[in-house]
Amino acid sequence: MATLDGRPVLTRRELSDAYEMSITHREKLYRERESNSHPEAVGTVSRALVWYAADWDQWHRRHTDVAGLESRADLHARTGVGLSTLQLLWRGRKANRHPEPEKTIGNTMYWNPETWDxxxxxxxxxxxxxxxxxxxxxxxxxxxxxxxARVLGMEPTSITKYPVQPPKHWPAPAEETTTDKGSVKRKYRRGDIWTYAERRERGGGRPAGTTKTNWRYPYDGDPRLQQARTAIKANPETPAATLAGQLAREHGGTAGTWSHIVRSAQQHPE
Incomplete structure (x- = not known):
């Protein structure tokens, strides 16, 4: 082992071999020394940068000490929050103010559990x-x-308007086809729906099982009411029961529910 001023020193390659890490990772640690307190090189030996072996070892022990900290896997194991959810929360940190990690070792981040909780x-x-x-x-x-809608925990009818009146952050369909009858069928990437679930804002759809208490009349504010009004205008001679069946096939739901919506649309055609 070479010495400098009587003290043992190690080159970047020797440090990589001694601590079983790639040179690329060692270079990354050095580039990020302003944030991770990596020691400065103390000189050169045969034109290679060197560090005092004892000082670097002391720094490395502090850097890799994660006692009292938790990785994403640790958070998952302790709290039960899914790994995919934890990843989404981290990706959305600009909006949700997710805390920064206390340490990052390699590709693994570690948080103070009290701060995270x-x-x-x-x-x-x-x-x-x-x-x-x-x-x-x-x-x-x-x-x-x-x-x-099922992935989001919402009634299918509560998001039927999203393709044409998308709320903020609603994804574009990954696949879109038109049937022989002219209706548009859309397919969405499941991961994009997960992302929307994390980024959606208030007003982005009515949750399943909730009710609206300030209705002026049945289904007031429900997007299905406007769909029924449109169908009535386009088919003024079609019986209500027939319209209800057509709407159920086109938009989902039961014909019985749609018959109530059609009745409200007939009574309140505004």
Missing amino acids: AWYQGYKANQQWRTNPDLSGNAEDLISLSEA
Whole structure:
């Protein structure tokens, strides 16, 4: 081992061999020394930068000490929050103010659990208006609009207007086809629906099971009412029961529910 001023020193390659890390990773640590306190080189030996072996070892021990900290896997194991959800929360940190990690070692980030828990409690309190998305399945799957509603924990009829009146952050369909009858069928990437679930804002659809208490009349404010009004105008001679069946096939839901919506549309054609 070479010495400098009587003290043992190591080159970048020798450090990589001694601590079993790639030279690329060592160079990354050195480039980020302003944030990670990596020691400065103390000189050169045969034109190679060198560091005091004892000083570098002391720094490395501090840098890799994660006692009391938790990685994403640790957070998942302790809190039960899914790994995919944790990843989405981190990607959305600009909007949700997710805390920065206390340490990053290699590609693994570590957080102070007390800091993370305090943030997450506040985040959940602010998200109580949201439904809980179903995060099972493959992100690359293509799913229908009604399946997207199920993933979001919402009634299918509550998002039927999204393709033509998209709320903020609603994704574009990954696949779009037109049937022989002229209706448009859309498929969405499941991962894009997960992203929307995290980024959506208040007013982005009515959760399943909720009701509106300030109706002026039945189905006031429900997008299905306007769909029924449009169908009535286009087919003024068609019986209500027939229209209800057609609307159920086109937009989902039951003919019985649509018959009530059609009746309200007839009574309130505004």
